[in-house]
Amino acid sequence: MDLVFTILILLLVVALSGVVLRLLPFKLPLPLVQIGLGALMGAPPFGMKVQFDHELFFLLFIPPLLFADGWRIPKREFFLLRAPILTLALGLVFFTVVGIGYFVHWMIPVVPLAVAFALASVLSPTDAVAVGSITGGSRLPPRLLHILEGEALMNDASGLVSLQFAVAAALTGTFSLGDAALKFVLIAVGGLGIGFAVTWLFSRVRRRLVRWSGDMDPASQVALLLLLPFAAYLLAEHLHVSGILAAVAAGMTMNYTDILKGHHAATRMQNNSVWNMLEFVFNGMIFLLLGLQLPGIVGDARLDLDQAGGGELWYLAGYVLAITLALVLLRFAWVWISIQCSGLLARLRNKPWQKVRVRIVWVTALSGVRGAITLAGVLSLPLVLENGSAFPARDLMIFLAAGVILCTLLAGSVGLPLLLKKLELPAEGQRVQEERLARELTAQSALKALDLRADELAQHEDPAYGALALRVSTRVIADYQQRVEAAGEEGELPEQARQDARIERDLRLTALRAERDELYRLRRERRIDDQVMRALMRELDLAEASLTATGGSVH
Structure with a gap:
């Protein structure tokens, strides 16, 4: 009963976090607001506590979030920008794992190198949702926004796969780069294949069910779709390949099946609504859970410091700031070197090349905000080694990861708006x-x-x-x-037609709202029943959604 009560409270706070954000007199990213609300709930007098089963936590949150990211990423842009995306999502991840791993081990020598690599692995994935909440999304150059979205999708997988290798090395005490590279390729290809196969099979089964029954209730199709990321993840893990990449591949394959095509408008609408809600709730729950841990993490700071080898309490803050600065500088260096190499290659091939401003490189560096995947990854660290002893410096790793999440959010909240303020964007984008x-x-x-x-x-x-x-x-x-x-x-006729459309849309919205008010009156007077009201209200809502959706497109 306590678990159910806790989940209901968390859902309530996630739902209210958007309202709190709008009531604040100053602008803050939604993840920071949710972390703050979680910290408030975890502090006296509330003192709310949540105990984690790290395996259940990882299974519950990671597959649907990665599936949704893979499903929603623009496929054409992902293909056209595959070179910079893969450079960041693969090259930068391993650059970060090696660089931050050795840096943490050098800075805190008592932390084993494999554990330092595990921390670097969970810090390598970025969070495009958090970046969007900071910048408003539309303030970023469209090309850069697509690159960040693609990077966040792919580095979730590469970072978490790296985490599995680092944890395995910490548990067994052995590591072979050659064996790890070969195993990485095998489990990556196997995971991608499982994700594709599960989605393809799902599409075939659905078509058969529709053929046999004549039609399927949209709610039934949405319920089946909700199980898809978990099916791909669990099957891949059972076959000892990457469940993470299976969930990503299942999501990316979804748009190439017929599930969202044809004449299933009701199914498409329910899918979008359900997945938007799940993404909001799951991301919000993870940031709330981070906030809930903060009072305990701060309260146990002395124990964390002991795991770091002792010293003054401010050392912990110094460690967090040093790791955050190292992450930003490594990211800046990697992006700058990649751009220079791309420019040199273009010149050698006699291809046109547009010089990238340093301001864009700094925007990219500060856009490496850590978020939900980082927290989920660090909380998934095992409690004990194979010999039964405690996992080395686990609490310290959680402290450092939580601190880096907060620091990157704060750095992005302050730095990105300043950098983007003087950044010129095209008047009318390609979209x-x-x-x-x-x-x-x-x-x-x-x-x-x-x-x-x-x-x-x-x-x-x-x-x-x-x-x-x-x-x-x-x-x-x-x-x-x-x-x-x-x-x-642009021209006189199109502008007149767009003005005509704006006036017509305004009049139609006015009429629709009057119809809705009249429905409420009829229901209050009991002249219609709830079933009639719901049917007519749905028609009005669909019509209004259609009008408001095109409101920003007709200029």
Whole structure:
């Protein structure tokens, strides 16, 4: 009963965290607000405590978060920017693991090298969600935003796989670079293959079920989809390959199956709503849990200091700041060297090359914010070694990881807005141009189909029916013609059409809200029942969602 009560309280606080964020007189990233709320709940007089089963914690949070990241990442941008993404997600991760691992072992000699590598592994994944909450997402250059999203997806997998090797070395006391490299390739390829196979099989089974039953309830399809990341992860782990990469591959493969294609609009809408909610709740729960640990972590600082070899308490803060600074400088150095190498390669191939400003390199360096995956990874460290003794410096590793998460969030919150303030962005991004093109071409396709269908209806044997069809088709065709004009490039006609669309959207929203108020009145007076109200309210909500979704696209 206590567990259920605790989960309900955490869900309530996660839900209220967005409200608290809006009520603050100053701007803070949502993860920092959630960490603060968690720390408040863990401190006296509340004193809320949560005991972790690290294996259950890892299984519960990691697969769905990685699956959702893989599902939502823009596939075209990921392919076009694969070189810088893989450079950051693979090269920078191993550069960070080696550099930070040796740095921590040098700074705190009592920490075994394998344990230092484990800490460096959990610190290597970045959190694009946290960066978006700091910058607002749209303030970042689109190319850089896509690179950061792709990096955050792939370095989650590479960092956590590195963690598995580091923990295995700490548990067994042996490590072979050649064996580890070969094993990494095998478990990586196996994990990717399992993720692809599970998604493909899921798609085939769903098609068979639809064929046998004629249709499937959207809620049933969403429930099956929720099990997919766990199925991929558990199957891969059972076969001793990477469950982490299996969850990523399952998510990335999802858009290439037919689950979200065809005429299953209700399923698409429910999928998006459910996964948006799960991402928000799971990320929020992880940051809340970090906050809950902070009072205990600070209270046990003396014990953590003993694990570090003793000294003054301020040494712990110095360790955290030193590791954070090292992470930023290593990231800056890697990005700067990668850019110089890319420029040199382009010149050797006589290809055009646009020089990257140092400000962008610093933005990229400070965008390496650590978040949910780092916390989940460090809390997954085992409690004991194979001989039954305690895992070396485990509490110290949790302290350092939690401190680095806070420091990178604070550094990003202060530094990124300052760096982005003077950064010039294009007036109209590629995404807006592509959206206009898509709207224009889809509307033109609809006009062609409407013309053909209107001709068929006008030839009906009943003249009255033909005249009615002509009036209705004229009205519908005019609506699509207005969309084509509004989607055009700059000019007097497109601007007038967009102004017309804005006025029409405003009037339609006014009408929809009046309809909703009238439904509430009818329900209060018991002239309609709840079932009728829900059906009509859903229609109004869909219509309003459609209008508000296009509100920012018609300029």
